[in-house]
Amino acid sequence: xxxxxxxxxxxxxxLPFPSATGGKLPTASISLLWPSLIKELPYYMTLxxxxxxxxxxxxxxxxxxxxxxxxxxPWLHPLLNEVLSGTSGTVNHDYEMLALMGAIxxxxxxxxxxxxxxxxxxxxxxxxxxxxxxxxxxxxxxWTGCPQSFMDTAGSGPYTFMNAEYISxxxxxxxxxxxxxxxxxxxxxxxxxxxxxxxxxxxxKDCALRVTSHLRCNxxxxxxxxxxxxxxxxxxxxxYGFSTTPISTITExxxxxxxxxxxxxxxxKELDQMASREASLDIFRWFFINGEGIPPExxxxxxxxxxxxxxxxxxxxxxxxxxxESQGLAxxxxxxxxxxxxxxx
Ligand SMILES: [Zn+2]
Ligand SMILES: [Zn+2]
Numbered sequence: 001x002x003x004x005x006x007x008x009x010x011x012x013x014x015l016p017f018p019s020a021t022g023g024k025l026p027t028a029s030i031s032l033l034w035p036s037l038i039k040e041l042p043y044y045m046t047l048x049x050x051x052x053x054x055x056x057x058x059x060x061x062x063x064x065x066x067x068x069x070x071x072x073x074p075w076l077h078p079l080l081n082e083v084l085s086g087t088s089g090t091v092n093h094d095y096e097m098l099a100l101m102g103a104i105x106x107x108x109x110x111x112x113x114x115x116x117x118x119x120x121x122x123x124x125x126x127x128x129x130x131x132x133x134x135x136x137x138x139x140x141x142x143w144t145g146c147p148q149s150f151m152d153t154a155g156s157g158p159y160t161f162m163n164a165e166y167i168s169x170x171x172x173x174x175x176x177x178x179x180x181x182x183x184x185x186x187x188x189x190x191x192x193x194x195x196x197x198x199x200x201x202x203x204x205k206d207c208a209l210r211v212t213s214h215l216r217c218n219x220x221x222x223x224x225x226x227x228x229x230x231x232x233x234x235x236x237x238x239x240y241g242f243s244t245t246p247i248s249t250i251t252e253x254x255x256x257x258x259x260x261x262x263x264x265x266x267x268x269k270e271l272d273q274m275a276s277r278e279a280s281l282d283i284f285r286w287f288f289i290n291g292e293g294i295p296p297e298x299x300x301x302x303x304x305x306x307x308x309x310x311x312x313x314x315x316x317x318x319x320x321x322x323x324x325e326s327q328g329l330a331x332x333x334x335x336x337x338x339x340x341x342x343x344x345x
Contacts, residue, residue, distance in 0.1 A: 001048040002115045008051035014120035037111065044111060047144070052137045057109055058116055058125050059134035060148025060195065061102040068199035069283045070304075072132055073276035080130060082266045095122040106146045132278025133194040142224030149195035151177065154221035159214060160204065167207065167215065169198035173287065175211045178220055186210060188290045194282035206296045280304050 006013050047054060067075045083101070084094045099117035103110035116122060128134045141152040150170045159175070160167050176188040186208060204212055214220065226238040285308050288295060300308070 005051040056137035056140040069279040150197035192286040196279040
């Protein structure tokens with residue numbers, strides 16, 4: 001099932017040699033698993049036709065809703081440095097571990113994880129997870145039931161909680177992405193390219209009308225409807241996908257699967273902030289590029305977000321950012337004319 005994904009991402013399929021020793025007897029009777037696996041097979045086959053969705057889902061297994069963009073580095077640190085050290089055993093042992101973690105975190109794609117690990121897709125996945133912006137496909141959540149971005153969930157509770165003056169930034173981002181009630185110059189139609197949620201909360205007075213007009217609403221959410229099968233011969237048929245009921249993302253009793261032998265101490269390593277920086281830059285850039293003018297919030301002055309301004313000044317950003325630049329330029333021109341007028345008056 002992962003072969004098309006290998007092909008798409010330029011990775012070589014490497015199947016391990018079967019070994020005669022060291023095998024483990026499965027705890028649950030395997031014959032009990034066959035019927036459900038056979039039932040799921042058509043879904044796995046359909047899924048494998050979309051390498052982007054497969055990669056997004058595998059990488060998304062390490063995404064977590066509660067982790068904001070500025071803590072991605074610390075969150076990934078144990079996985080990248082301690083679990084996948086490569087020193088504790090063979091590289092294959094590492095990938096087996098990765099598949100186990102993936103299967104525990106996303107039980108409904110566990111078969112996909114086993115396939116990814118045995119066929120040698122793991123290094124590709126790790127390479128992409130390591131960055132703050134793994135590949136993200138908006139179809140992956142409705143097709144698999146595995147949420148993989150904060151935009152996949154509607155959140156819970158009222159939009160303003162505890163203090164009516166504040167709204168969480170993930171909610172600001174979600175509301176900006178809704179189709180606007182009234183036309184404005186903002187353009188948030190595409191989803192952010194990083195799955196990690198923006199940190200912190202915004203003052204509602206700093207938010208656009210697109211956001212504040214929903215403060216008293218019940219939560220809004222997008223629902224996936226269907227896709228069309230368009231065969232060369234015959235009529236188009238609609239397919240509603242895997243499941244419309246929410247699926248738990250974590251296996252209930254993961255300790256049943258793992259034999260914890262003894263605590264292990266690890267060599268201390270300096271924290272690598274690259275993933276946090278990339279995720280933060282990406283998620284705040286989405287807000288800035290699609291918005292209008294300079295955001296009033298002081299977080300945009302942060303050193304980690306400096307690149308947004310550098311890009312803007314050098315004029316590297318195309319498209320929507322171009323409009324902002326021309327607006328900015330128009331403002332400076334007006335200023336100059338006014339200065340000139342006052343100097344000649
Ligand atoms: Zn509303
Ligand atoms: Zn609904």
